[in-house]
Each structure stands twice: as structure tokens, then as C-alpha cells.
Amino acid sequence: MRAVLNKLEQASQLDRVGDRIQRGIWSALPRRWMRDLLHGVWLGHPLHPVLVQLPVGAWTASAILDMLPGQRRASTALVAVGTFGAVPAVLAGWNDWASLSQSQRRVGLVHAVANGIGLALYGASLGTRLSGRHGIGRILGWAGLSAASGGAFLGGHLAYKMGAGVNQAVPEMHRIDEGWHAVADLGALPEASLVTRKINDVGVLIYRDGENVTAMLEHCAHQGGPLGAGDLTKVDGHVCVVCPWHGSTFRLDNGEVVHGPSATDQQTLPTRTMGGVLEIRLP
Ligand code: FES
Structure with a gap:
């Protein structure tokens, strides 16, 4: 696992797409107050790790309820809360990502892709549950949790090993x-x-x-x-x-x-x- 992560940190082939996304983020957030809002300047603390608590908590709870009988409605509600609650966390995360160093951006890109896959799977899970196909919804939910957990692992690597979002001074x-x-x-x-x-x-x-x-x-x-x-x-x-x-x-x-x-x-x-x-x- 260490070797894989080290390779990812040095994967310069990700830089071209990363540079394009970075320019896209800066043009999508042209006003400084927008970026400050998403960074968490007003809070005095990075906003992204605060916002991820909602989808992580809701999705994890729904995965547990999916293993219990008679919990379809509660589980569907939690999937909906987590899926819609993930949107601000995604925005804050991309905004932070755009100001990271290059090796951090490489790992951050894969972190974002994994979480994006997780979010898409949960969106599909919500759709199938609302159309009454709860069995498929459960499988999609578990797959989404797996993808998001991989993303969370890389997020931990970014923060604890690479120092992203950590006070450097x-x-x-x-x-x-x-x-x-x-x-x-x-x-x-x-x-x-x-x-x-x-x-x-x-x-x-x-x-x-x-x-x-x-x-x-x-x-x-x-x-x-x-x-x-x-x-x-x-x-x-x-x-x-x-x-x-x-x-x-x-x-x-x-x-x-x-x-x-x-x-x-x-x-x-x-x-x-x-x-x-x-x-x-x-x-
Ligand atoms: S603003 Fe990034 S190092 Fe100072």
C-alpha cells in the first residue's frame, strides 16, 4: 500500500488533467468571498472536514439499517440526507484542492474521483429505492460506501502524511x-x-x-x-x-x-x- 501511495504522489501524468480542473475551479469561483466561504475563513477552521461528517454519518448508518429488517424508509431517508449533504462537502473539497501543492493535488484528484463514484452510486441507490427496487438500492449503497471509504482513506493520507489542510506553521x-x-x-x-x-x-x-x-x-x-x-x-x-x-x-x-x-x-x-x-x- 505504501508503494502504491508513493507512486500516486509522483504520478505526474495526472498533472495535465489536474491543471485543467484547477483552472476550471478558479473560473467557476471568480469572487474571492466565494472561495473564502468554502475554505472556512469565516469559521477559522477548514470547512471541508466539517462538511464531510454529514454524508459519512448518514451513509454509514444507512448501510447498517440495510442489514436490518423493516428499515427501508429510514435507510432511504438517510441515503437522501447523505447524498444531498455531500454536495457542499464536494464544493469545499475542490476549492481546497485547487490551492494544494502538486503532489497533494495528485492524491487529492484520486480522492475526489473515488468520492465522486461513491456519490454517483448513492444517487443511483436513492433513485432505485424511490422506485421501489430496494434490493438493488441496497447493493448500490454498499458499493457507494466502499468507494467513499477508499476516498476517505486517501483523504486521511492527504491530511496526516502529506499535511494538506494542516496548519504548517x-x-x-x-x-x-x-x-x-x-x-x-x-x-x-x-x-x-x-x-x-x-x-x-x-x-x-x-x-x-x-x-x-x-x-x-x-x-x-x-x-x-x-x-x-x-x-x-x-x-x-x-x-x-x-x-x-x-x-x-x-x-x-x-x-x-x-x-x-x-x-x-x-x-x-x-x-x-x-x-x-x-x-x-x-x-
Ligand atoms: S497562502 Fe499558501 S503558503 Fe501561504
């Missing part, structure tokens, strides 16, 4: 020692500019506005992009940094994400000035 905090770390003379820090420093080899982004200095981890929560090479912008009056890789935008005063694809905030770090020296520590 926060694990770096484990490499920062406890206590205050002197990083710069306050007077030497330029105002309204992005400055980077290292603490225990971990990049930290510093922004000074007069006497106020804020700091956050430099690597972007989305895919680890270098925020120190990003642009400054203002959103709703708040100064923000825009990640140079995929455009995630974070408030510099509190790390809040205002535009995706990151759905999580950027981790900020407490600062203080002692004898004119800026110090930073872990929260």
Missing part, C-alpha cells in the same frame, strides 16, 4: 525554547515594514507601528510560504500581510486570517521591550 513552535528571546534593537526596526528574525532557527515576522510591535511565525499556516517576502495591504483598516505563494492574508496585529486559502489564523507571539531591546516569547 504551528509545529515550528516546538523548536522555540521557553522564555523571552532578544531579537532586535527597537530603534533599529524600520516602521511599517516587514522584518524577519530567527529564534532557535524558527523564522519570526516582526511589524512595527510606532511603539507597537507585533510578531508572528513567518511561515504561512497554509503551506509554509515565506510571509517575510509578502506584501503589505489594508483590509477594513487593518494592516495585513499577503502570502506570496497563494495569497492568504493575515492581520498583523492579531494574526487573524481575512482571506484564504488558509482557513486558520497565523500564530502570533507576545512581544515586550526591555532597555530598548525587542523580546519575543512563546504564547
